[in-house]
Amino acid sequence: MTRVAVNGAAGRMGQTVIETAADRDDVEVVVGFDVEGPDEVQGVPVVDASEAADALAEYDADVAVDFTVPAATLSLAEACREAGVGMVVGTTGFDEDGFARLDETAETVPLLKATNFARGVHALLRAIEEALPAVPDYDLELMESHHNGKIDAPSGTAKTMLETVQEERDVDPVYGREGHAPRDEDEIGVFARRAGDIRGEHELIAAGNDEVLSLSHHAEDRSVFAAGALDAAVWIENQEPGRYDFGNVIDQ
Ligand SMILES: NC(=O)C1=CN([C@@H]2O[C@H](COP(=O)(O)OP(=O)(O)OC[C@H]3O[C@@H](n4cnc5c(N)ncnc54)[C@H](OP(=O)(O)O)[C@@H]3O)[C@@H](O)[C@H]2O)C=CC1
Numbered sequence: 001m002t003r004v005a006v007n008g009a010a011g012r013m014g015q016t017v018i019e020t021a022a023d024r025d026d027v028e029v030v031v032g033f034d035v036e037g038p039d040e041v042q043g044v045p046v047v048d049a050s051e052a053a054d055a056l057a058e059y060d061a062d063v064a065v066d067f068t069v070p071a072a073t074l075s076l077a078e079a080c081r082e083a084g085v086g087m088v089v090g091t092t093g094f095d096e097d098g099f100a101r102l103d104e105t106a107e108t109v110p111l112l113k114a115t116n117f118a119r120g121v122h123a124l125l126r127a128i129e130e131a132l133p134a135v136p137d138y139d140l141e142l143m144e145s146h147h148n149g150k151i152d153a154p155s156g157t158a159k160t161m162l163e164t165v166q167e168e169r170d171v172d173p174v175y176g177r178e179g180h181a182p183r184d185e186d187e188i189g190v191f192a193r194r195a196g197d198i199r200g201e202h203e204l205i206a207a208g209n210d211e212v213l214s215l216s217h218h219a220e221d222r223s224v225f226a227a228g229a230l231d232a233a234v235w236i237e238n239q240e241p242g243r244y245d246f247g248n249v250i251d252q
């Protein structure tokens with residue numbers, strides 16, 4: 001049984017992780033962290049995030065699962081280093097300094113970060129790698145849609161898709177278009193929509209030669225991300241310090 005601490009316990013994903021874990025017998029959420037949050041979420045005690053280092057030890061957590069904002073992830077990383085607890089990071093929107101600090105953390109504890117914990121998205125990334133060599137001259141465009149509460153744009157997943165595309169094709173992103181904006185053959189348009197409670201939609205199109213190839217993923221519920229993050233928590237519990245990604249869990 002993997003004992004999990006959840007950072008951002010009162011948030012959309014934090015609550016979903018706690019709810020999803022309650023139906024599993026390989027994980028138990030023993031404590032949550034948040035700021036100015038409730039004292040508990042679904043029976044799990046919630047402690048102020050500033051006390052995370054002590055609470056990780058007190059509740060004997062094996063792994064911390066984080067769905068917050070980059071600054072909160074980085075302060076949890078300090079607590080995890082102090083407590084010797086591994087991390088599963090789902091938060092998106094890090095800058096270069098943030099990535100470097102996560103790398104530093106991974107020198108002390110195992111750290112697995114994924115911009116998307118849906119297994120279908122992992123398959124989508126592989127499909128992109130596989131498909132692009134067959135359509136070398138086609139125009140590429142990338143679209144994502146999310147709920148109206150999402151802070152970062154484009155989504156972390158869209159950035160990962162873009163990186164995957166750029167491993168195959170030398171294209172420069174253009175973030176939205178307006179006015180006189182003819183398409184350059186080496187560009188990829190990237191578009192972010194925010195509306196309602198859309199859980200997460202991503203699509204790459206490749207168009208040319210009288211056809212359009214569409215590679216897409218649609219998340220129906222946040223529980224898909226929670227399930228993947230908990231699979232990652234179980235997997236990382238017994239790993240050595242280092243940086244890991246969701247592929248390590250899927251390909252185990
Ligand atoms: N990798 C993946 O598969 C997925 C990643 N995500 C990512 O997860 C992140 C969170 O998303 P979501 O749950 O929708 O966001 P929410 O805003 O609903 O939840 C974030 C929670 O973190 C809390 N928080 C803020 N600061 C701190 C802090 N210093 N310490 C602890 N908790 C803090 C927030 O509190 P308050 O509201 O009071 O600020 C809130 O309760 C985003 O970056 C999103 O992109 C989301 C889904 C899937």
Ligand SMILES: O=C(O)C1=N[C@H](C(=O)O)C[C@H](O)C1
Pocket residue numbers: 092115116146147150154155156157158199200201
């Ligand atoms: O904020 C969200 O909700 C999501 N964020 C992740 C991202 O930025 O890619 C993953 C998923 O699409 C949901």
